[in-house]
Amino acid sequence: MIETIQVNTPDHAVMVDVTDVIARAIEKHEVRSGICVVYVPHTTAGIMVNEGADPAVMDDILAILEKLAPWRGGYRHTEGNSAAHMKAILIGGSKTIIIDGGRLMLGTWERIFLCEFDGPRTRKIRIKILSDERP
């Protein structure tokens, strides 16, 4: 089964916690055991699993990515968002997460983030849920 969710990102570069939305999609399909693939079908956004307890972590990650791929860098791409494409490559566009007991098996401090690098925009996230339970 596939779920598509939409997320309105509120800023130019921002990490949006989507853990609860993804957890609800899994609950809806009543999958107790399996995996889910979380995929963002955009070239200037990414999916990341990382610490959600201290918002300063997200600030630091965005700051480091900006050092690695500064917004103004004399790039050739005429759309003017090459830095966002580069950051999306560095973060990656999907994650696979184990489902057990009907819940995402994330670590204590882990959350799932949609990483926006060229917002604000409306973004889609595709969630493919695979159950390993026998019917």
Ligand code: ZN
């Ligand atoms: Zn572009």
